[in-house]
Amino acid sequence: MDIVVGALSGMVDALPGKLGELLEQEYALLSGVRGDVVFLQAELGSMRAAIHHCVSLDHPDTQTRAWIGRVRELAHDIEDWVDLFAIRVDAGAGASSSGFFGFFRRGMDKLRTLPARHDIANELQDLKKRIVELSEQRNRYSCVLPVPEAALPMDPRLTALFIDPGSLVGLEGPVEELSKIVMDTDGRTDLKIVSIVGMAGAGKTTLANAFYRRLEVQNGFHCRAFVSVGQKPDLVRILTDIFSQLGDRHRGGQDINQVIDSIRNLLKDKRYLIVVDDLWSKEHWGTIRCCFPENNHGSRIITTTRNDTLPMDSYPVSRKIVHKIDCLSDADAKKLFLKKAFANEHPCPQHLEAVFAQIMRRCSGLPLAVVNIASKLAHKQLRDEWEKIGLNSLCSPHSDGSDGLKQILNLSYHDLSPHLRTCLLYLSIFPENFEVDMERLVRRWIAEGFIAETRSVSTEETARNYLNELISRNLVEPLHLNHDGVPSSCRVHPLIHNFIVCKSIEENFATLMDAQQQHVPDSSTVRRLSLRDSSKQDQPAVRNESTDLSHARSITVFGHANAAPQLTHLKVLRVLDLEGCHGPVCLDGLCKLVLLRYLSLRGSDTSELPATIGDLRCLETLDVSSTKVKELPPSIVRLEKLMYLLAGSAKVPDGIANMKALQTLSCGGSTKSSVNFIEEISKHDNLRELELYSDATETPGNKKRVRFPAHGLRNVKKLCIRCPSPLVIFEPNALPTVQVLELRFQKGLADGSSGMSGMENLSNLKHLLLEFEQNDAGAMATVNAVRNAPQGVLPDHQSITIKVDRKSY
Structure with a gap:
C-alpha cells in the first residue's frame, strides 16, 4: 500500500504557525499551559521535517505508514483544540472595558471560564503526552530501508x-x-x-x-x-x-x-x-x-x-x-476490451453483459483502464470475479503495487504538492460522475482551511489557482465554460475518482457511507462524512445514530435529508452541506456548531432558519438559495466573518450593509424597498458580486424602477439582476468596475418600450447576458436597445449573449 501524506503534510506545516498565533493572543492561560503550547510548537516543527522525508519515499515500510497514521490523528486533534480554544476561553467580553468595572468584569470572566480552562489544560497535557510518545517511537524506528531496485515494479x-x-x-x-x-x-x-x-x-x-x-x-x-x-x-x-x-x-x-x-x-x-x-x-x-x-x-x-x-x-x-488527446469512443473502447479479454474479439457472454456495461461506464474510454481491466479478466467467466476485479480495480485486494493502472495514477498523484493532493482528495466526497459547482468547491476548500492566506492574493483567488492547476494536469475535467473560458463546474473521470476514493480511505481523509449502512466501515475516527442515499425517494433514509461524529469536520449528504445526523454533538464541524437534499431538514442544534464556516441548504426543503443563527460567528458561507426561506433572521447581521451570503429571493434584514466582510451577496432586497436597499449597500467597499431579485414591476400609471446610483458599488465586478420587467436605470459613474452584467426578466414592458437606460455608463463592461422568458414587443425593444447601447464598450459584440424564450439571438 502506498503512503498517503498529502493532506497531513499541509496540516503539519500550518500547525506551528497556528500555535504561534495562539501565543500572541491576550488570553489568560493557566500556569504551565503557555509552556506546553511552546513545547508543542517546537515538537511539531521537528516532526514536520520527518513528514517531508516520508513524502519523498516512493515505497515506505510498514512502520513508517503506521507512524504516519498516528501523526495524522494527532495533528487533527491539535488543530481542533486550537480552533476551539478561543471559543471556550474567550474572556474578551470585558477585555475592552477600563477602570474598576473593567477589572471586575475580566475577573468574573476568568472565574466563569475556570472549569473550561482546567479542561483545556488537561487536554493539552494529553496532547503533549501523545506527541512525546510519537517522537520516541520515531526515534526507535528511524531506520528506513530502501526497497531494492529489483523489487520495484516495472514502469x-x-x-x-x-x-x-x-x-x-x-x-x-x-x-x-x-x-x-x-x-x-x-x-x-x-x-x-x-x-x-x-x-x-x-x-x-x-x-x-x-x-x-x-x-x-x-x-x-x-x-x-x-x-x-x-x-x-x-x-x-x-x-x-x-x-x-x-x-x-x-x-x-x-x-x-x-x-x-x-x-x-x-x-x-x-x-x-x-x-x-x-x-x-x-x-x-x-x-x-x-x-x-x-x-x-x-x-x-x-x-x-x-x-x-x-x-x-x-x-x-x-x-x-x-x-x-481524447478518450476512445464507446465503440472502440468495447472493441479493445473484447480483444484483450476474449480471443479473436469474441462477443461478451450473455451472463456477463450487465457487469460488462458497468465496467465500460467506469473506464469511460480511457485506454489504459480498458486494457488493464480486460487483461485481468481474460479467461475468467464468473460474474463474481468480474464484479470484484472489474468494478473495484483500484481498491480490491487484486490491486497491488505492480498494478499498472494504479502505478500510472500514482505518478500523477505524487507529482502534486501537498496542498494540491489535499484538494484533489476532497473530490472523493462527491459521488462518481458528479458535476461539482466551482463556487461550491472553492468555498468548501476555504472553509476547511486548505487555502493558505497571503497578503497579495485572496484565498478565493488562490483556491481557483489550485483548481486550475489540477485541471491543467488533467486530473479534473472542466465543464460549461463561460464567456472568458472559466468553467462553472468540474468533474473527475470515474477511474481517477475510484483512485482518490481509495487514497481517501487509506488516509482516513473521508468516510464514505451509504445512508442505509448501520455502522462506519472501519473503526477509524470520522473526520469527514459523505452520506450517499441509495434509498428510494419515498423511503426516508435511516439515521446512523451509533456512529461517533464528535470529531467530524464536514458532513455532506446526497439524497434524503433524513440521512443527515443529529447536529447536537458535532462540536468541531466546519462544513455542513445539505445541497439538493429532499425531504424535511432538521436544524435542531445548528446554532451550537461554533466552528461552522460553511452552511449550504441550497435546493432543499428548508423554509426557515433558526432565529439565533447569528451565534455562528465563524460562518463564512451561507447558501439558502432555491429554498422556501422568505426572510432571513435579524441576528444574521452579527455574522462578522460572513463573506458569501446567497439568500436567493429571500429578503435580508436592515443593517446588512454593516457586514463588511461580505464579498458575494444574493438576495431579494431588504425588508425596506429595493431602492432603499441599493442605496444602503451602494457604499459597501468589499462587495464583489451582487445578485438582486428585485420586485420592480409595471403597473397602470406607475413603473417601479431599480436604480443604481452614481459612484455606487464601486468594487462590484459582477452584477446579476432578476426582475419581472426590464425597469433598470444605471446613473452616470455607477458600477465603475463592473465587468459582467446578467439581466434576466420575465417579460417586456406592455407599452413596447425598452425600460433600460444608462448602460452606456458601464465603462468597464466585458460581458453582457440578456434573457427574457417570454417573447413580446417589449422584450424585443429591450433587446435592440441593449444591442445598441454598449457599442462603445463592446464594439465587436462577441461578449453579448441574448436569449428570448430559450432561443438565442
Whole structure:
C-alpha cells in the first residue's frame, strides 16, 4: 500500500504557525499551559521535517505508514483544540472595558471560564503526552530501508513503446490527425513544437510512438530520436541517449554541457525529429530544450505530458501547438476490451453483459483502464470475479503495487504538492460522475482551511489557482465554460475518482457511507462524512445514530435529508452541506456548531432558519438559495466573518450593509424597498458580486424602477439582476468596475418600450447576458436597445449573449 501524506503534510506545516498565533493572543492561560503550547510548537516543527522525508519515499515500510497514521490523528486533534480554544476561553467580553468595572468584569470572566480552562489544560497535557510518545517511537524506528531496485515494479508505460501497430484500436484517426499537424509546413521552415497532452492512461505515448514509427515519418527527416524522461530523470543519460540515436556515439567523460554542445553541433544543419516522452518538469525541459537549435530546416519536436502548460510556457519558439488527446469512443473502447479479454474479439457472454456495461461506464474510454481491466479478466467467466476485479480495480485486494493502472495514477498523484493532493482528495466526497459547482468547491476548500492566506492574493483567488492547476494536469475535467473560458463546474473521470476514493480511505481523509449502512466501515475516527442515499425517494433514509461524529469536520449528504445526523454533538464541524437534499431538514442544534464556516441548504426543503443563527460567528458561507426561506433572521447581521451570503429571493434584514466582510451577496432586497436597499449597500467597499431579485414591476400609471446610483458599488465586478420587467436605470459613474452584467426578466414592458437606460455608463463592461422568458414587443425593444447601447464598450459584440424564450439571438 502506498503512503498517503498529502493532506497531513499541509496540516503539519500550518500547525506551528497556528500555535504561534495562539501565543500572541491576550488570553489568560493557566500556569504551565503557555509552556506546553511552546513545547508543542517546537515538537511539531521537528516532526514536520520527518513528514517531508516520508513524502519523498516512493515505497515506505510498514512502520513508517503506521507512524504516519498516528501523526495524522494527532495533528487533527491539535488543530481542533486550537480552533476551539478561543471559543471556550474567550474572556474578551470585558477585555475592552477600563477602570474598576473593567477589572471586575475580566475577573468574573476568568472565574466563569475556570472549569473550561482546567479542561483545556488537561487536554493539552494529553496532547503533549501523545506527541512525546510519537517522537520516541520515531526515534526507535528511524531506520528506513530502501526497497531494492529489483523489487520495484516495472514502469507499465514501457509496453507502449513496443506495441505492434496492427494491434492498436481506435488510433488510426488520431495518428492521421497528428501527422497532419506535425508534417504540415504551411510554407514555413521554422521549428515547430507539438505537445500531446491528456490525462494519465489516455494513450499519449502510444500515439507518439505510432506516429514516430510511420514509414513516411522515418523518411522525412535527416535524423530522429525518441526518449522518455519521467519524474526523476538522469539528464546526462537521457541526453547521451539522444546523441546516440541521432547517429553518433557519446564519448565518455563529457559533462552535461559538453553533451548539449555536441547535440547542437550535430543538429545545426539537419532536419530533425525529436520525441520527448513523459515530460513532467519545467526545469528538466529547460535543460533538454537547450539541445535543439532553431535551424529553419523544418525540424519538429513532439512532447507528451499530463500537464497542459508544459512545454508551452517555457519555449520561445513561435509555432507551439497543444494537441489534446481524447478518450476512445464507446465503440472502440468495447472493441479493445473484447480483444484483450476474449480471443479473436469474441462477443461478451450473455451472463456477463450487465457487469460488462458497468465496467465500460467506469473506464469511460480511457485506454489504459480498458486494457488493464480486460487483461485481468481474460479467461475468467464468473460474474463474481468480474464484479470484484472489474468494478473495484483500484481498491480490491487484486490491486497491488505492480498494478499498472494504479502505478500510472500514482505518478500523477505524487507529482502534486501537498496542498494540491489535499484538494484533489476532497473530490472523493462527491459521488462518481458528479458535476461539482466551482463556487461550491472553492468555498468548501476555504472553509476547511486548505487555502493558505497571503497578503497579495485572496484565498478565493488562490483556491481557483489550485483548481486550475489540477485541471491543467488533467486530473479534473472542466465543464460549461463561460464567456472568458472559466468553467462553472468540474468533474473527475470515474477511474481517477475510484483512485482518490481509495487514497481517501487509506488516509482516513473521508468516510464514505451509504445512508442505509448501520455502522462506519472501519473503526477509524470520522473526520469527514459523505452520506450517499441509495434509498428510494419515498423511503426516508435511516439515521446512523451509533456512529461517533464528535470529531467530524464536514458532513455532506446526497439524497434524503433524513440521512443527515443529529447536529447536537458535532462540536468541531466546519462544513455542513445539505445541497439538493429532499425531504424535511432538521436544524435542531445548528446554532451550537461554533466552528461552522460553511452552511449550504441550497435546493432543499428548508423554509426557515433558526432565529439565533447569528451565534455562528465563524460562518463564512451561507447558501439558502432555491429554498422556501422568505426572510432571513435579524441576528444574521452579527455574522462578522460572513463573506458569501446567497439568500436567493429571500429578503435580508436592515443593517446588512454593516457586514463588511461580505464579498458575494444574493438576495431579494431588504425588508425596506429595493431602492432603499441599493442605496444602503451602494457604499459597501468589499462587495464583489451582487445578485438582486428585485420586485420592480409595471403597473397602470406607475413603473417601479431599480436604480443604481452614481459612484455606487464601486468594487462590484459582477452584477446579476432578476426582475419581472426590464425597469433598470444605471446613473452616470455607477458600477465603475463592473465587468459582467446578467439581466434576466420575465417579460417586456406592455407599452413596447425598452425600460433600460444608462448602460452606456458601464465603462468597464466585458460581458453582457440578456434573457427574457417570454417573447413580446417589449422584450424585443429591450433587446435592440441593449444591442445598441454598449457599442462603445463592446464594439465587436462577441461578449453579448441574448436569449428570448430559450432561443438565442
